[in-house]
Amino acid sequence: MRILIAALLLALATLPAATQDRTIDDAIEAAIEEAIRPGFAAFEAEAHSMAQAVATLCASPSDAAMEASRGRFDSLVDAWGRVEFIRLGPLSQDNRLERILFWPDRRGRGLNQIQAVIATGDETALSADTLAGKSVAVQGLAALEYALFGTGSDQIAAGQASERCAYALAISRNVSTIAGAVHDGWQAESGIALLWRNPADDNPLFRDEGEQINGLVKLVGDAFEIIKVQRIDPVLRDDAASMRPKSALFWRSDNWVPSLAANIAGLQALVDAADLQATVDQERARFIGAMNFELANAARALGRTSLPVQAIAEDDEAYDRMTYVRLVVDGLATVSATRLKEIYDLSPGFSSLDGD
Structure with missing residues (x-):
């Protein structure tokens, strides 16, 4: 130190x-317009591309499709890492932060849940709609990483793990939906952007x-x-x-x-x-x-x-x-x-x- x-x-x-x-208003305006909004737009775009790549992998399993999905995961992690600390407003609502990334996973409880989903082929985890109602630990990027990189993941490319691939697809679509909601929240002129730009006595945040x-x-x-x-x-x-x-x-x-x-x-x-x-x-x-x-x-x-x-x-x-x-x-x-x-x-x- x-x-x-x-x-x-x-x-x-x-x-x-x-x-x-420069005024404080100027600084906040620039932070929103030049960093926060573009950052969440990029994250939403990468999440959408991730879901498309996994959909292709599940429809036509191959080494090339698996490599493409893993590459998209790398890009998604990069986009997420650039915005994950913008925890004002949309990301802090509806457990979105935890649903995108459940971390730290103390004592590996989240990992145990992910492994159980894959081992049992839990049908409620194979659709984005029903996955969204399950534990946050099985919904986000940590779960997607295990599905695509963890023990047994190579079976997806061989066409021998269709349920695991369906789970990865459900996660990808779930993350894409959440990313879209966060991006929309920052784009809305009546939401957090308006509040942060306009401090006032009746402003609930600033x-x-x-x-x-x-x-x-x-x-x-x-x-x-x-x-x-x-x-x-x-x-x-x-x-x-x-x-x-x-x-x-x-x-x-x-x-x-x-x-x-x-x-x-x-x-x-x-x-x-x-x-x-x-x-x-x-x-x-x-x-x-x-x-x-x-x-x-x-x-x-x-x-x-x-x-x-x-x-x-x-x-x-x-x-x-x-x-x-x-x-x-x-x-x-x-x-x-x-x-x-x-x-x-x-x-x-x-x-x-x-x-x-």
């Missing part, structure tokens, strides 16, 4: 000064400019904390020897590092669009610029780590890079919850992980 703070201070001395020429900017600051800070506490710490542990690859999200599809890279890319897109540096004076702008600098460093480190999570434990350089990413994310979580809030005269709030 002290190392990161020192790096931030060094960056403060080298970054150019900014001009205070009564003033402080609550307006706090919505963005808290979103970013919570994202950093979730990445470290739920996505990195359980995997890296204290050293390479004690690393737990199978505790990683999306380890079966080799998407642990890509999903983290997507998380960071999505946060970069959000903060770049908002351009918070232009909403404050020069001294405070330099601090925000230093945070952006460290975020870019984390993105570069992840971009240089192409190994599957299982191989990272055996590669000192790759493990060190991931440890560096953890250090940066931890520091960004701390300064987002403290210094960034101070910049906007915001009171420290509760962590999204409090009570977990």
Whole structure:
């Protein structure tokens, strides 16, 4: 932590000064129009393509169709990772977040349910309509990954697992439906976008400019904390020897590092669009610029780590890079919850992980 703070201070001395020429309204407007709406549109499009690919696989099983479906899953994970922390409004309603991704799966209870569905050929899980009423653990991306990459998944390409493929198709269509609902919620001019843009005494979410900017600051800070506490710490542990690859999200599809890279890319897109540096004076702008600098460093480190999570434990350089990413994310979580809030005269709030 002290190392990161020192790096931030060094960056403060080298970054150019900014001009205070943007309002909080401008920042929120840009975040919505340039990052959030395009991000959820991309996620909806990838979810639709995922469902189409699996439909083709189920209709005509083959190695090529299986490879295409797995490739679409990689793209879907990337699109999801860029928006999964936008938990204001539509994504937080109707259990949509958990239905898209049930994680962390403590004690493997979700995995047990997924395996039971596949083992029994549960008919209520083979249609998107009925799947939507089942446990959130069997509805989303973790379940889809197991269906397409888990033990026995190769039987789909051989035409020997039609029920498993039907389950994968039901999941894909279910995720596509949810993605469409979230996208529509953000597109609606009378919904969350209107409320966030227009703080007022009678606004149920944002009564003033402080609550307006706090919505963005808290979103970013919570994202950093979730990445470290739920996505990195359980995997890296204290050293390479004690690393737990199978505790990683999306380890079966080799998407642990890509999903983290997507998380960071999505946060970069959000903060770049908002351009918070232009909403404050020069001294405070330099601090925000230093945070952006460290975020870019984390993105570069992840971009240089192409190994599957299982191989990272055996590669000192790759493990060190991931440890560096953890250090940066931890520091960004701390300064987002403290210094960034101070910049906007915001009171420290509760962590999204409090009570977990």
